[in-house]
Amino acid sequence: xxxxxxxxxxxxxxxxxxxxxxxxxxxxxxxxxxxxxxxxxxxxxxxxxxxxxxxxxxxxxxxxxxxxxxxxxxxxxxxxxxxxxxxxxxxxxxxxxxxxxxxxxxxxxxxxxxxxxxxxxxxxxxxxxxxxxxxxxxxxxxxxxxxxxxxxxxxxxxxxxxxxxxxxxxxxxxxxxxxxxxxxxxxxxxxxxxxxxxxx
Amino acid sequence: xxxxxxxxxxxxxxxxxxxxxxxxxxxxxxxxxxxxxxxxxxxxxxxxxxxxxxxxxxxxxxxxxxxxxxxxxxxxxxxxxxxxxxxxxxxxxxxxxxxxxxxxxxxxxxxxxxxxxxxxxxxxxxxxxxxxxxxxxxxxxxxxxxxxxxxxxxxxxxxxxxxxxxxxxxxxxxxxxxxxxxxxxxxxxxxx
Numbered sequence: 001x002x003x004x005x006x007x008x009x010x011x012x013x014x015x016x017x018x019x020x021x022x023x024x025x026x027x028x029x030x031x032x033x034x035x036x037x038x039x040x041x042x043x044x045x046x047x048x049x050x051x052x053x054x055x056x057x058x059x060x061x062x063x064x065x066x067x068x069x070x071x072x073x074x075x076x077x078x079x080x081x082x083x084x085x086x087x088x089x090x091x092x093x094x095x096x097x098x099x100x101x102x103x104x105x106x107x108x109x110x111x112x113x114x115x116x117x118x119x120x121x122x123x124x125x126x127x128x129x130x131x132x133x134x135x136x137x138x139x140x141x142x143x144x145x146x147x148x149x150x151x152x153x154x155x156x157x158x159x160x161x162x163x164x165x166x167x168x169x170x171x172x173x174x175x176x177x178x179x180x181x182x183x184x185x186x187x188x189x190x191x192x193x194x195x196x197x198x199x200x
Numbered sequence: 201x202x203x204x205x206x207x208x209x210x211x212x213x214x215x216x217x218x219x220x221x222x223x224x225x226x227x228x229x230x231x232x233x234x235x236x237x238x239x240x241x242x243x244x245x246x247x248x249x250x251x252x253x254x255x256x257x258x259x260x261x262x263x264x265x266x267x268x269x270x271x272x273x274x275x276x277x278x279x280x281x282x283x284x285x286x287x288x289x290x291x292x293x294x295x296x297x298x299x300x301x302x303x304x305x306x307x308x309x310x311x312x313x314x315x316x317x318x319x320x321x322x323x324x325x326x327x328x329x330x331x332x333x334x335x336x337x338x339x340x341x342x343x344x345x346x347x348x349x350x351x352x353x354x355x356x357x358x359x360x361x362x363x364x365x366x367x368x369x370x371x372x373x374x375x376x377x378x379x380x381x382x383x384x385x386x387x388x389x390x391x392x
Contacts, residue, residue, distance in 0.1 A: 011373035015347055017354045043376045046383065050348050053329055058230050066233070066247070067226050070254050074218045 003036050010040050014047050150194050157191045160184075206270045213261050221261070225254045228271055231350060232278045238345045239282045241334060249285060253278040268359050275352075275360040279342055286338060325386070332382040336375050343371040 006029050012018045013026060030037045058066075139145045161184060182190075202223065204212075212220030232253055237246035257264075257277050264273055336344060339361070346357040347368070354368040361368065 007377075008369070008373045011376050012354075012369055014376075015354060015369075015372060017369065039380070042380055042384075046376065046379055047348060049325070049329055050333070053326055053349070058233060063226065063229060066229050066250070067222050070225055070251060071218060071222045073251070073255060074221065074258055 003033060006030075006033070006036050007039055010036070010043060013040075014043050147198070150198055154191060154194055157187045161187060161191075207266065210261065210264065210266060210270055213258065214264075218258075221254075221258050224270060224274075228274055229254070231271075232274060235275065235345055235350055236278055236282050238333070238349055239279075239286065239342065241330075245285070249278070249282055253281055256281065272356055272359045275346070275350075275356075276362070279346070279360055283338060283342065328383065328386065332379050335382065336378060340371045340375040340378070343368050344375045347372055 006026060009018060009022055009026055013023060018026070030040060135149065139149060204220075204223070206224065206227070209220040209224050213224065229250065233246055233250045236249045236253075237243065240246050240249065253274065257274055260277075264270075333341060333344065342361060343357055346352045346360060347354065352360065354365045354372070357368045358365045
């Protein structure tokens with residue numbers, strides 16, 4: 001038998017877990033092999049020392065106290081303490097309800113958002129024709145208002161048509177009332193048309 | 201109650217007889233406590249786990265089929281609870297805090313006859329051996345404690361640990377090899 005196998009059997013031998021036949025083989029091997037013999041002595045010594053450690057016992061008083069406490073627990077079993085402010089099961093329901101409420105709130109918010117004016121505001125697109133229509137409806141038959149509006153338009157066109165100065169650039173955005181999408185030629189045409197109308 | 205065999209007490213306990221079960225607990229409490237103490241290295245934990253072991257055993261005793269002895273069954277509960285406890289809390293890191301020298305441990309009867317010098321050497325040796333056992337992997341330690349300290353056979357240990365006898369034998373061999381490496385200077389010298 002090889003030394004590795006013998007070492008394994010030596011461990012069994014120390015525990016008294018070996019057959020007579022195997023024991024004889026081991027003893028035979030130990031007579032020839034010094035390293036296995038040394039190992040055998042080591043583990044035997046180790047076992048003896050370890051068993052020496054185990055001699056500690058518990059006192060009779062402790063034994064009695066242990067049994068008394070056990071008996072008391074068996075006679076009057078305590079109910080399991082609840083963890084935290086809610087028992088685990090209730091906590092699950094609370095979380096589920098909170099989740100549902102959150103989903104409902106988000107749904108209602110979006111529905112409200114869709115149905116209110118916010119949506120209209122978002123979809124509103126400026127229309128030059130519509131704006132002009134509304135202004136002309138406001139002016140109606142009032143010739144003074146009409147003259148005032150025409151002169152305002154002309155002034156605005158004139159301002160845009162003149163070469164830009166630095167100061168104009170700063171206030172440029174304020175003047176983009178109706179003309180932001182028109183070319184210079186278109187503005188000149190509108191100007192001439194307004195003048196014709198005013199003269200007539 | 202004291203004279204009844206385990207089997208009779210188990211039958212009584214199955215019927216809900218608390219006194220019969222307490223008698224069983226009285227019989228095995230010390231060995232269970234010591235085994236748990238060897239694994240946990242903490243008296244308070246050992247006490248708690250020993251109580252929990254018997255509480256659990258009482259709760260489950262109706263399911264105990266008596267195919268093995270009561271002591272094997274109760275050992276199995278104790279070892280499983282303790283191994284789970286150790287895995288869960290990773291107590292191994294803190295085990296040095298509370299070693300064996302506390303409240304309910306009876307003094308070693310040999311100790312009184314030893315000189316202070318020998319007592320000191322003995323203490324040092326015990327510490328060294330304990331630390332070496334503590335350093336073993338959990339399952340090796342459990343096998344080693346059951347076989348060496350509690351005197352269980354490989355078969356009984358295999359029943360407790362729910363593994364084969366061969367596994368227990370292998371673990372014992374490996375544990376001894378590991379301990380030999382740790383304790384070689386001591387094993388080579390006189391040691392006393």
